[in-house]
Amino acid sequence: MPDFANMSLRELVRPEGYTCGCGRAHVCALKYLNIGRGIVREVPQMIAAMGKKRPFVVCDDNTWAVAGKRVDELLTAAGVEHRVYIVPLQRPDSDRIAPAEWETGGIIMNFDPACDMFLAVGSGVVNDLCKVAAHATGRPCAVVGTAPSMDGYASNSSSMELNHVKVSLYNHGPEGILLDSEILAQAPMRMLWAGLGDMVAKYIAVCEWRICHLVTGEYYCESVAGLMRAALKKLMAVAHRIPERDPDAVAAIAEGLVLAGVGMAYAQVSRPASGLEHYFSHMWEMMALERGVPYDLHGIQVGVGTLLTMQIYRKLLADGTVPDRARAEAHMRCFDPAQWEREVRRIFGKTAGQILAIEERPARTTRKSTRGGWTTSSPTGTRS
Numbered sequence: 001m002p003d004f005a006n007m008s009l010r011e012l013v014r015p016e017g018y019t020c021g022c023g024r025a026h027v028c029a030l031k032y033l034n035i036g037r038g039i040v041r042e043v044p045q046m047i048a049a050m051g052k053k054r055p056f057v058v059c060d061d062n063t064w065a066v067a068g069k070r071v072d073e074l075l076t077a078a079g080v081e082h083r084v085y086i087v088p089l090q091r092p093d094s095d096r097i098a099p100a101e102w103e104t105g106g107i108i109m110n111f112d113p114a115c116d117m118f119l120a121v122g123s124g125v126v127n128d129l130c131k132v133a134a135h136a137t138g139r140p141c142a143v144v145g146t147a148p149s150m151d152g153y154a155s156n157s158s159s160m161e162l163n164h165v166k167v168s169l170y171n172h173g174p175e176g177i178l179l180d181s182e183i184l185a186q187a188p189m190r191m192l193w194a195g196l197g198d199m200v201a202k203y204i205a206v207c208e209w210r211i212c213h214l215v216t217g218e219y220y221c222e223s224v225a226g227l228m229r230a231a232l233k234k235l236m237a238v239a240h241r242i243p244e245r246d247p248d249a250v251a252a253i254a255e256g257l258v259l260a261g262v263g264m265a266y267a268q269v270s271r272p273a274s275g276l277e278h279y280f281s282h283m284w285e286m287m288a289l290e291r292g293v294p295y296d297l298h299g300i301q302v303g304v305g306t307l308l309t310m311q312i313y314r315k316l317l318a319d320g321t322v323p324d325r326a327r328a329e330a331h332m333r334c335f336d337p338a339q340w341e342r343e344v345r346r347i348f349g350k351t352a353g354q355i356l357a358i359e360e361r362p363a364r365t366t367r368k369s370t371r372g373g374w375t376t377s378s379p380t381g382t383r384s
């Protein structure tokens, strides 16, 4: 089995991928990936490696200031023609742009069809918006990250708000990722916490993946799990330097988050990066949307979800409970759909109908169920 835990980024993203004893071919669609100090200067090389000539650069006000302007200058200096679009703030009660219809529409309406790719300069939301726009226009996309706050950089799913409901849309994953640790280290401290939160979640995710394999025989790859464990080990060794904004500690968060994306692409399921802790975050976002109140950064919520999940795991351990198929099936037989529907309606109010409709869709098994419990993971899975 391939030893992903000891491979370089370059080896991990080689185009031919790897055949593996787990039965799956592990391939990642990235054509360019680099993480480190001063790496933003490689933006013209990344575009060339993708075989593109004219990027449509998308930022918001914040990311323009921290990296967009620099990207604009680098492209101009390298003679790369490009257009810049800065997504304006739409919601007066928030200092963040939303991953929603209005912002997506703004990008599409301002898109210059002479551009042959999207270049997102930002972290979660800007990258997610570009993935959707890239899919809609049939162009590839790449990203220059500005915060190591979540693991969606390399994934092909976008965490969007559609008609005020949180959804995962599956579309174009970036073909290029540049994460300059000197830029990332200047991100707001909460975003660094968020990145750490989304990474510590992988302890649960990998553990849960293995338990599911033991209980249900679900697909599992020890090499991919090993890749995640190695990234966690590397991060934990330097995590104490995050409060000082040490670029190398921040690079370890960034690398872990990108490797989570690579792990998901390799495994073709979200299991390597997402477990019960992500359900907590997903539910809190849906509840916030229903109530019209802001929600916190994905990684912060996931970090709190990790602590809550740890409590459940500790309880299971203290109970002496050993997970097995018979117990899991007994638990599933106790599931009462009517009771569940009543609870969804009580908690989610006016958005409950849409949530229930999503659950009833025939393709439901291609997503993780929001019901939690022993559900089947899937080729697409809920984004992490």
Ligand SMILES: [Zn+2]
Pocket: 020, 021, 022, 023, 024, 026, 221, 222, 223, 224
């Ligand atoms: Zn494998």
Ligand SMILES: [Zn+2]
Pocket: 150, 151, 198, 274, 278, 298, 302, 383, 384
């Ligand atoms: Zn996540």
